[in-house]
Amino acid sequence: VMYRFKTLLERDADEICALVSEEHGKVLEDAMGELKRGIENVEYACGAPELLKGEYSHNAGPGIDTWSNHQPLGVVAGITPFNFPAMVPLWMYPMALACGNAFILKPSEQTPSAAVKMAELLDEAGLPKGLFSVIHGDREAVDALIEAPEVRALSFVGSTPVARKIYEGGTQQGKRVQALGGAKNHAVVLPDADLDNAASTLIGAAFGSAGERCMAISVAVCVGDATADALVERLAVQARELKIGPGTEKGLDMGALINEGQRGKVAD
Incomplete structure (x- = not known):
């Protein structure tokens, strides 16, 4: 499914970049650059099953063997910013899906169309129904994801005040949270x-x-x-x-x- 998704992203790259440019304003060359960086993550996700096999160590101690076993969390969610409507979501859900999770994407309400287009391509690639969902909204939608007991983990990219709110709210609910706040380089x-x-x-x-x-x-x-x-x-x-x-x-x-x-x- 991931490999077919990658080929579909490449097939419809011009359409996706046009959606990004129309809603965000960045030039088409910038939009293509961000999409290509996102596709790199899909390529990496194509090899995830090999990375997820775990490992086994014989005689780690006297008469002791050790092994690691990777298991999915379940339902996880991503909250993404307006400035990279294609790339930032592609940081998140290809790996989450390849690792066996269901994913809910809440894109910025200012740039929603690329997320919908990529969801359509996942469906065309054959991803089973219900494993990838897109929800639209602003703070109310974010609060719902923080509070929903079914959502086990949250990934966020955006401003520092919102990152702090999501981190605090999510961890209080016992969720794993990755919150990337605003940078100043x-x-x-x-x-x-x-x-x-x-x-x-x-x-x-x-x-x-x-x-x-x-x-x-x-x-x-x-x-x-x-x-x-x-x-x-x-x-x-x-x-x-x-x-x-x-x-x-x-x-x-x-x-x-x-x-x-x-x-x-x-x-x-």
């Missing part, structure tokens, strides 16, 4: 750095995916005034050359931000 530029390369890297980080990602590198620390002035000069030149427009058009460097609130956050 910094770059340090030393005096001997290749400044042209540093500028290109910072431009890619800041404007790729419209900057709506944890690798946006919103802070660059330059060591030495000369380093800073030279870097800013190069950044200004490259920023002016960026091609910006509707993400659904090809050949652009940056598309739209997802909503006015995010635009205000970036401007601030």
Whole structure:
């Protein structure tokens, strides 16, 4: 099923990327990049049965043999963010399904369509009914997953306040919780750095995916005034050359931000 799912993702890649671009705003090239990173996880899940076989150690101690046995948890759930509607869910459910669990995906209410499309492809690949479900909603849906006794584990990617809430609520219910909160990455530029390369890297980080990602590198620390002035000069030149427009058009460097609130956050 996982291998067929991988081939279907590749078959319908353009359609999935168009859905991501239309709802999120990132350019088609960015959307294709995130989908390819997600497909890598599906490829890994294709080999999971071999990894799940466990191991046996003979004579670990005098007259003692030891073995490990991997068992599924049951029903598990993923709560995913708006900025990577294809990739982040693909971090979660291919491995969960390959390990024998049923999976419930709650995508961001701002970018729901890629999740629905991929659910349709899982169905086409032959995944048994009921093993993968998509639910839509905001906080009310998240609270329901936290409180549901049938859900044994939660995986989350998003803001730090929500990550803390899900972690606290889920662990109080005895669930396993993986909560990845908002990241803030910094770059340090030393005096001997290749400044042209540093500028290109910072431009890619800041404007790729419209900057709506944890690798946006919103802070660059330059060591030495000369380093800073030279870097800013190069950044200004490259920023002016960026091609910006509707993400659904090809050949652009940056598309739209997802909503006015995010635009205000970036401007601030």
